[in-house]
Amino acid sequence: MDSVRFVVAIVACLLVGLAAPSPSRAQDAGDAPAAPPVEDLVARALDRSPTVTSLQARLAAARQRVAPAGAPLDPMLEVMVQSIGAPWDPNRGMSMSQVSYTQPLYYPGKRGARRAAASAEADLRGVELGELKRRLAVDVRTTYARLYAIDREIQILQAARELADLFQATTSSRYAAGVAEQEAMIKAQIAASRLAERQADLDADRAMRVAVMNRLLDQPGDRALGTVTGLPVVAAPSDRAEAQAQANAPTIAVQNASVRAAEARLRSERLETRPNFLVGAGLGSTLMPEAAVTLRFGVELPAFRSQRQAPAIEAARQDVESANADLRAARASVGAELAGLRARFRRDGEQVVRYREAIVPQTAVALDAARSSYLAGRGDFSMVLEDFNGWLEASVGLARREADRYVTWSEIDALVQDPAEGRQGGNP
Numbered sequence: 001m002d003s004v005r006f007v008v009a010i011v012a013c014l015l016v017g018l019a020a021p022s023p024s025r026a027q028d029a030g031d032a033p034a035a036p037p038v039e040d041l042v043a044r045a046l047d048r049s050p051t052v053t054s055l056q057a058r059l060a061a062a063r064q065r066v067a068p069a070g071a072p073l074d075p076m077l078e079v080m081v082q083s084i085g086a087p088w089d090p091n092r093g094m095s096m097s098q099v100s101y102t103q104p105l106y107y108p109g110k111r112g113a114r115r116a117a118a119s120a121e122a123d124l125r126g127v128e129l130g131e132l133k134r135r136l137a138v139d140v141r142t143t144y145a146r147l148y149a150i151d152r153e154i155q156i157l158q159a160a161r162e163l164a165d166l167f168q169a170t171t172s173s174r175y176a177a178g179v180a181e182q183e184a185m186i187k188a189q190i191a192a193s194r195l196a197e198r199q200a201d202l203d204a205d206r207a208m209r210v211a212v213m214n215r216l217l218d219q220p221g222d223r224a225l226g227t228v229t230g231l232p233v234v235a236a237p238s239d240r241a242e243a244q245a246q247a248n249a250p251t252i253a254v255q256n257a258s259v260r261a262a263e264a265r266l267r268s269e270r271l272e273t274r275p276n277f278l279v280g281a282g283l284g285s286t287l288m289p290e291a292a293v294t295l296r297f298g299v300e301l302p303a304f305r306s307q308r309q310a311p312a313i314e315a316a317r318q319d320v321e322s323a324n325a326d327l328r329a330a331r332a333s334v335g336a337e338l339a340g341l342r343a344r345f346r347r348d349g350e351q352v353v354r355y356r357e358a359i360v361p362q363t364a365v366a367l368d369a370a371r372s373s374y375l376a377g378r379g380d381f382s383m384v385l386e387d388f389n390g391w392l393e394a395s396v397g398l399a400r401r402e403a404d405r406y407v408t409w410s411e412i413d414a415l416v417q418d419p420a421e422g423r424q425g426g427n428p
Contacts, residue, residue, distance in 0.1 A: 006266055013073045023041060032146045033203065033226040033227070034226045034227055034228075034229050035144075035147070035225050035226040035227060035228045035229070036138065036226070037232075038141055038144040038231070038232060039232070041140050041144060041213070041217065042136075042137045042140045042141065042176055044217050045132055045136055045137070045139075045140050045217050045218075046136060046137070047214045048217055048218040048219070049136055049177045049216070049218055050218055051132060051136070052129070052132060052133060052136065055125070055129045055132055056129060058125055058137055059122065059125040059126050059129055062118075062121055062122035062125045063122045066115055066118040066119045066122055067115070067116050068118075069114040069115050069117065069118035070111040070112060070114045070115030070118070071111075072105075072106070072111070073103075073104040073105070073106065073276075074104075075101060075102060075103045075104075076101075076102040076103075076104075077099070077100075077101055077102075077319045078099070078100045078101075078102065078282070079097075079098075079099055079101075080098040080100065080282070080284070081096075081097045081098075081275060082095055082096045082097070082098070083095045084401065095286065095287055096284050096285060096286040096287070096292055097284055097285060098150065098282045098283065098284025098285075098292060098293060098294065099282060099284065100280055100281065100282025100283075100284075100296075101280055101282070102195075102278060102279070102280035102296060103278075103279055103280065104276055104277070104278050105276060105277040105278070105279060106276055107271065107274035107275060107276055107277070109271055109274075110268075110271045110272070110274065110276075112212045113264070113267050113271045113308050114242075114268050114270040115373070116264045116267070116268070117261070117264040117265045117267070117268040119264075120257070120260045120261035120263075120264040120265075121261050122135055123257050123260065123261070124254070124257040124258060124260075124261045126257075127250075127254050127256075127257040128254055128257075129254045130250065130253065130419045131250035131251070131253065131254055132400075134250050134414045134417065134419070135250070135414070136216065137410070137414065138410050138411060138413075138414045139216055140213070140216050140217075141211045141407070141410040142405065142407045142410060143209055143212050143216065143404040144213070144228060144231075144405075145231060145404075145406045145407050145410075146209055146403060147206065147209050147210070147213070147225070147228045148229075148230070148231055148399065148402070148403055148406075149226040149396075149399045149400045149402070150202055150205055150206045150209065150404040151206070151227045151228045151229070152326040152396070152399035152402075153396045153399060154199070154200060154202055156205075156392065156395045156396055156399070157195055157199055157202070157392075160388075160392050161192070161195050161199075162196055163388065164188065164192040164195055164388075165192065165193060167188040167192075167384070167385075167388070168185070168188045168189060168192060170188075170375070171184040171185040171187075171381065172185050172188075176298075182380075184381035187381060187382065187385055188381070188385075191385055191388065192377055208223070210223075213225060231402060231403070231406045232406070234405070234406060236345060236346070236349070237338075237342055237412050241338060241342065241353075241412065241415075241416050242335065242338060244299060244415075244416035244417075244418070245334050245335070245338045245415040245416050246331060246334065246335070247418075248415070248416055248417060248418050248419065249330070249334040249416075250336060250414065250415075250417045251333065252327070252330045252331055252334055253419070254330075255323065255326050255327040256327060256328070258323040258326065259320070259323040259324055259327055261323075262316065262319040262320040262322075262323040264322055265316045265319065266313070266316040266320050268316075268317070269309065269312045269313045269315075269316045270313055270316075271304060272309050272312065273305060273309045273310075273313070275299050275300040275301070275302060276299075276300045277298065277300075278296065278297065278298035278299070278300075279296060279297055279298075280295070280296035280297075281293070281294065281295055281296070282294035282296075284296075308359045310345065311333070321347075334415060337415065338412065338415055338416075341408055341411050341412045341415070342412070343410045344404075344407060345405065345408045348401060348404045348405035348408055349405055351401045351404075352398065352401045352402055352405055355394065355397055355398040355401055356398055359394045359397070359398075360391075360394045360398055362394075363387065363391040363394040363395075365392065366391070367384070367387040367388055367389075367390070367391045370383045370384045370386075370387040370388075371387075373385050
């Protein structure tokens with residue numbers, strides 16, 4: 001009966017660990033250091049990501065183009081020598097020399113429209129940068145959650161291996177005493193081998209997940225990451241989640257910015273049909289000598305409007321129509337996505353409770369009962385192994401459900417979070 005009490009003690013200890021709140025769960029997987037909190041890794045990824053740096057440079061470049069887009073046209077300075085008669089005869093009465101200054105002028109409103117169009121393009125780059133940052137945060141949190149599930153499974157396998165070792169010792173002693181068949185001993189050995197196989201798969205899976213995290217953090221792929229001992233506490237989305245998503249979702253923000261940029265380009269293209277002006281003045285002298293003053297005023301003739309401005313206006317109008325259609329599609333898509341995520345979050349929460357309060361304890365009791373019956377000679381060892389596998393999968397399933405819930409929360413958070421506000425975990 002001591003071995004039975006040992007099994008119950010192992011299962012009870014494991015259940016206490018699984019039922020503890022995630023953030024404060026003690027690290028019991030050896031002396032391995034704990035991984036940094038997930039939000040620390042998010043901040044590190046945002047600070048180091050080469051993709052973020054690239055888009056930041058594009059945003060800076062777009063902002064630098066705003067001022068030149070509305071800059072005045074360059075003036076022209078001319079020097080003129082006029083000779084009357086042929087061949088060259090600078091002494092004729094009408095011969096003269098002159099210096100003139102000419103300034104092209106945009107039609108009123110053109111410069112502002114061009115600046116507005118360039119500014120709208122820069123704003124679009126800024127919104128795209130925000131979308132990239134939120135997507136990067138989701139990727140880091142998702143990878144972190146999957147590592148948590150793996151590390152919990154590794155911890156559970158350690159307890160399972162102790163049980164498997166106990167099974168082997170029990171079946172071997174019963175076989176040696178002639179009260180059990182050799183099949184039970186072999187099945188116990190197979191169970192231990194399966195656990196070793198599973199451990200090897202977990203080690204490889206963890207190494208790949210860590211490599212993904214290192215890529216997100218822009219650091220060497222083989223850099224070690226400590227044990228993920230818990231996930232932040234999260235709660236269900238608020239009743240305002242739908243309105244928040246429509247106001248803050250990255251795809252909607254990008255499409256809103258795209259609409260504004262397309263409308264600004266259309267206004268600018270329409271103003272391009274208006275003629276620019278030319279003003280100038282010149283001062284010269286004849287050889288008499290007599291002063292000569294020249295004043296100039298010119299207007300562009302839109303002789304090729306049908307070949308230049310008209311197609312550009314139509315293209316800009318089509319861009320506006322396309323951007324508005326994309327915005328409507330984005331709003332519908334975000335609404336549907338949020339509804340699906342909220343349903344998933346409710347399901348994940350219910351499943352976590354179900355695993356923690358029912359499935360894991362029940363499978364532990366079933367395992368204890370099956371092994372007690374086997375030791376008493378009333379049961380078959382196959383039932384012990386079946387219940388052992390059921391307990392193992394239930395214990396692992398709880399960690400996976402916890403990870404699923406956190407991943408779902410991170411997706412909701414990316415939709416509803418106001419980009420002007422920081423977040424270190426919490427309620428979306």
